[in-house]
Amino acid sequence: MRLIRFLILFPFFLFPHADDMYLLKGGNVFLPDVGFVKKDILVDEGLIISIEDEIDSSISENVINSDGKYITPGLIVFSALGLIEIGALPETIDIRSETYNAGFDPSDAFNPFSQAIRLNRSKGVTSTVNIPSASGYFAGLLSYTKINNGLKQKKQGPLGLLTSYGQSYDDSRAANLMFIEDLFFYVRNGYDSTKADQIQFFYGTDNEYRFTKRDLEAIQKVINKEMPLVVRVNKATDILKVLEMAKSENINLVLWEANEGHMVAEEISKAEVPVIMDPLNNIPGSFDSLNATYENVSRLHNAGVKLAFYYDQSSGAHNAYLATQSAGNAVALGVSYNEALASVTSNPAEIFDIKNVGVIAIGYDADLTIWDNDPLELMTQVETVFIDGSKQDLSNRYDELTERYTKEEELPNSYRSR
Amino acid sequence: MIKKLIVLLTLAVLYGCGSDAPSIFKSEIEGSAKNFEDDIHGTYASTYTPLKSENVVIRNATIFDGNGNKFLDYDVHFSDGKIKNLGLDLEVEGAREIDATGKYVTPGIVDNHSHMGVYPAPGVRTSSDGNEATNPVTAEVWAEHSVWSQDPQYKLALAGGVTTFHVLPGSANLFGGRGVTLKNVSANTVPDMKFPDAPHSLKMACGENPKRVYRSRGPSTRMGNVAGYRKAWIGAENHKKRLERDPEHRDIKNETLVGVLDGKILVHNHCYRADEMATMINISQEFGYKVSTFHHGVEAYKIADLLADEGICAALWADWWGFKHEAYDMTIANIAIVDQARGGTGCAIVHSDSASGIQRLNQEAAKALAAGRRAGFEISEARAMTWLTKNPAKSLGILDKTGTLDLGKDADLVIWDGNPFSVYTKAEQVYIDGALTFDKASNFMPHTDFDIGIKEWEEK
Numbered sequence: 001m002r003l004i005r006f007l008i009l010f011p012f013f014l015f016p017h018a019d020d021m022y023l024l025k026g027g028n029v030f031l032p033d034v035g036f037v038k039k040d041i042l043v044d045e046g047l048i049i050s051i052e053d054e055i056d057s058s059i060s061e062n063v064i065n066s067d068g069k070y071i072t073p074g075l076i077v078f079s080a081l082g083l084i085e086i087g088a089l090p091e092t093i094d095i096r097s098e099t100y101n102a103g104f105d106p107s108d109a110f111n112p113f114s115q116a117i118r119l120n121r122s123k124g125v126t127s128t129v130n131i132p133s134a135s136g137y138f139a140g141l142l143s144y145t146k147i148n149n150g151l152k153q154k155k156q157g158p159l160g161l162l163t164s165y166g167q168s169y170d171d172s173r174a175a176n177l178m179f180i181e182d183l184f185f186y187v188r189n190g191y192d193s194t195k196a197d198q199i200q201f202f203y204g205t206d207n208e209y210r211f212t213k214r215d216l217e218a219i220q221k222v223i224n225k226e227m228p229l230v231v232r233v234n235k236a237t238d239i240l241k242v243l244e245m246a247k248s249e250n251i252n253l254v255l256w257e258a259n260e261g262h263m264v265a266e267e268i269s270k271a272e273v274p275v276i277m278d279p280l281n282n283i284p285g286s287f288d289s290l291n292a293t294y295e296n297v298s299r300l301h302n303a304g305v306k307l308a309f310y311y312d313q314s315s316g317a318h319n320a321y322l323a324t325q326s327a328g329n330a331v332a333l334g335v336s337y338n339e340a341l342a343s344v345t346s347n348p349a350e351i352f353d354i355k356n357v358g359v360i361a362i363g364y365d366a367d368l369t370i371w372d373n374d375p376l377e378l379m380t381q382v383e384t385v386f387i388d389g390s391k392q393d394l395s396n397r398y399d400e401l402t403e404r405y406t407k408e409e410e411l412p413n414s415y416r417s418r
Numbered sequence: 419m420i421k422k423l424i425v426l427l428t429l430a431v432l433y434g435c436g437s438d439a440p441s442i443f444k445s446e447i448e449g450s451a452k453n454f455e456d457d458i459h460g461t462y463a464s465t466y467t468p469l470k471s472e473n474v475v476i477r478n479a480t481i482f483d484g485n486g487n488k489f490l491d492y493d494v495h496f497s498d499g500k501i502k503n504l505g506l507d508l509e510v511e512g513a514r515e516i517d518a519t520g521k522y523v524t525p526g527i528v529d530n531h532s533h534m535g536v537y538p539a540p541g542v543r544t545s546s547d548g549n550e551a552t553n554p555v556t557a558e559v560w561a562e563h564s565v566w567s568q569d570p571q572y573k574l575a576l577a578g579g580v581t582t583f584h585v586l587p588g589s590a591n592l593f594g595g596r597g598v599t600l601k602n603v604s605a606n607t608v609p610d611m612k613f614p615d616a617p618h619s620l621k622m623a624c625g626e627n628p629k630r631v632y633r634s635r636g637p638s639t640r641m642g643n644v645a646g647y648r649k650a651w652i653g654a655e656n657h658k659k660r661l662e663r664d665p666e667h668r669d670i671k672n673e674t675l676v677g678v679l680d681g682k683i684l685v686h687n688h689c690y691r692a693d694e695m696a697t698m699i700n701i702s703q704e705f706g707y708k709v710s711t712f713h714h715g716v717e718a719y720k721i722a723d724l725l726a727d728e729g730i731c732a733a734l735w736a737d738w739w740g741f742k743h744e745a746y747d748m749t750i751a752n753i754a755i756v757d758q759a760r761g762g763t764g765c766a767i768v769h770s771d772s773a774s775g776i777q778r779l780n781q782e783a784a785k786a787l788a789a790g791r792r793a794g795f796e797i798s799e800a801r802a803m804t805w806l807t808k809n810p811a812k813s814l815g816i817l818d819k820t821g822t823l824d825l826g827k828d829a830d831l832v833i834w835d836g837n838p839f840s841v842y843t844k845a846e847q848v849y850i851d852g853a854l855t856f857d858k859a860s861n862f863m864p865h866t867d868f869d870i871g872i873k874e875w876e877e878k
């Protein structure tokens with residue numbers, strides 16, 4: 001089978017693009033359903049074109065000796081990378097909208113030159129699922145962006161519609177659920193001009209209740225099962241309500257955070273609903289999370305729930321790469337190593353049906369990270385990152401500042417060009 | 419309506435008295451002068467009683483002693499609440515033996531920046547008690563009077579090997595008030611948690627936070643902040659002079675500030691930017707006090723030599739950044755650069771400022787260590803352990819009691835199931851004053867009242 005693939009792809013080898021072709025030789029390669037295996041990987045024209053025990057070095061001018069190194073798919077993080085530069089400065093934040101809610105898609109605001117992107121790329125991240133935060137009932141649309149060097153990035157989306165359910169300062173959570181059900185009812189029954197009177201309520205002046213055409217179209221996509229509803233919810237009973245609602249509304253569901261998910265792990269598993277979470281969230285930080293525990297992740301894992309991880313302390317975007325720290329801790333908390341690593345690579349892609357990324361397989365995008373050791377360990381360093389087969393510049397401001405302040409030179413650092 | 423009335427009355431008082439200083443902002447109470455520092459907090463003194471200490475010898479462990487040393491296959495003996503001996507194949511009679519082959523032993527971790535208790539879990543408005551954000555100078559408030567002894571977060575930190583933590587007021591004010599050092603034990607009153615004879619701290623804050631909180635009434639700029647500190651210190655000097663002729667005079671705010679001028683209360687200063695830290699040092703020189711520690715110091719690496727020269731510690735995160743403009747110039751090598759300044763005489767500390775981060779300070783140190791090595795410094799794991807133990811104990815004025823495994827010190831120590839710099843390692847047992855307070859295998863740990871009846875699920 002592998003040989004056949006190799007032969008089919010053989011014409012590529014006859015016309016190699018010298019700049020594009022890379023042979024990663026002798027690394028421990030993280031393969032789906034297998035784990036780390038010593039393999040050679042050939043990358044050309046942005047794709048992984050061969051994975052073999054041995055590929056002859058003569059095939060490419062660019063051989064990267066990866067002996068003893070670890071090669072994984074590039075990390076896929078959940079973050080506001082490229083959409084938030086400094087948390088306390090609203091003028092540098094583009095994940096919010098006062099105008100739109102369900103239909104708000106921040107991806108057009110993406111800034112590939114964010115310092116947070118440079119840092120995260122140097123730490124092994126190759127793409128991000130952007131997390132919006134509009135005001136009102138819906139936070140907005142999730143979308144996917146690669147974080148390669150340069151002006152242009154491949155994007156996919158919308159991937160899902162983000163909302164939250166649970167404690168609120170004003171309305172009962174019961175009313176919030178009624179609202180969602182009513183809204184779905186009106187959208188299901190059409191929101192064209194002839195039925196405008198039916199949904200007048202939803203065009204109120206209060207931002208929470210104002211739904212533009214764009215917003216209603218986003219909800220329609222959820223109803224049509226073109227994308228899932230992603231619900232940030234923590235309390236076990238609330239999770240059950242959301243599962244019930246998704247079933248009766250016949251929509252696809254993804255759970256976010258789910259601090260008390262372990263109490264209803266079987267129900268989540270039976271509904272085949274994935275959970276995006278931080279295994280480190282063990283503090284009973286609110287009355288919705290009184291049963292938060294380190295055991296959450298292993299209980300969900302053991303129940304067979306598909307998981308993806310983020311690092312909650314990343315201040316939105318800046319340290320999103322530390323999802324590996326969450327994953328490493330998940331291993332210590334009882335999750336199998338391969339599943340923990342999948343939770344920051346292939347599972348995000350699988351959950352949101354992001355095409356052609358997240359695993360090392362023939363024909364997939366060559367989004368790869370080479371580590372000097374176990375990628376989930378705290379002291380491991382990233383050596384090389386490929387995005388779409390292109391070797392990335394891993395320079396970042398933190399390394400540059402370090403150098404500026406540790407290098408002895410004649411002139412004070414402020415008089416140096418760099 | 420009532421609010422309006424209060425405003426009118428306030429205005430009447432303000433303009434009515436016509437003096438140069440609005441007297442309603444002065445907190446003067448008649449009474450006999452107190453020097454809480456000399457009888458270490460007077461009627462508020464520690465009433466901590468340790469649990470009954472065991473007589474234990476831990477065998478064949480890899481030990482980081484907190485002084486920067488690593489010992490292989492070493493034994494530790496403790497009894498009567500104190501470290502008795504450290505060495506190879508110790509001969510001990512009648513002690514409980516623990517085989518720690520393949521395991522690591524370290525001093526208990528000391529976190530010198532926590533808001534547990536003053537921002538307890540669950541985080542609700544009604545127990546959000548960390549910032550008395552009503553005046554830029556609230557040197558008179560004491561964090562220990564906000565601490566909730568039933569905060570369920572303490573035991574989570576304990577499971578991460580934290581045996582001592584320092585609770586500070588928040589950073590809304592120029593002077594936030596006094597901080598308190600607590601043993602990480604479960605108790606029904608705060609004095610029962612207080613670390614015996616530990617000095618108070620004074621929390622000060624630079625930069626964005628105070629000027630944001632008080633932008634409408636001032637200070638609204640960094641120069642306004644600095645004028646605010648200096649004004650308060652001048653007031654403290656005046657108070658000190660007045661005490662010479664009027665020793666019975668009381669001023670609750672100035673009692674704290676004079677405690678600093680007398681060197682009995684330690685200054686813990688929230689400050690991110692290098693230039694602002696340098697200014698704060700200038701202020702300390704003007705008034706003759708010493709800054710114990712700068713906290714957060716995202717830019718500490720820019721003045722690492724200055725900090726080493728002044729003998730000032732920097733309590734830092736491994737990698738937090740970007741949430742504020744003053745936290746933008748991050749380097750993960752920050753801690754290592756501070757540590758290595760002036761031939762390794764710097765005092766670097768890994769702090770948490772987070773009820774989540776405090777549970778994994780060993781992991782934070784690991785990341786900082788890796789970044790230091792990447793920046794070209796040769797730093798051992800044993801040295802990095804001082805960032806979590808010896809240095810924070812020094813910054814809190816309790817190094818004579820905890821922070822290292824020196825003989826005679828409190829038997830505050832952790833047995834780890836592997837190298838504490840690995841993400842896969844967990845604290846297996848934690849001892850405080852020689853008493854077992856956390857045991858992973860048997861799920862033994864203290865529970866606060868908040869835990870009682872709350873859990874709707876079975877702990878395994």
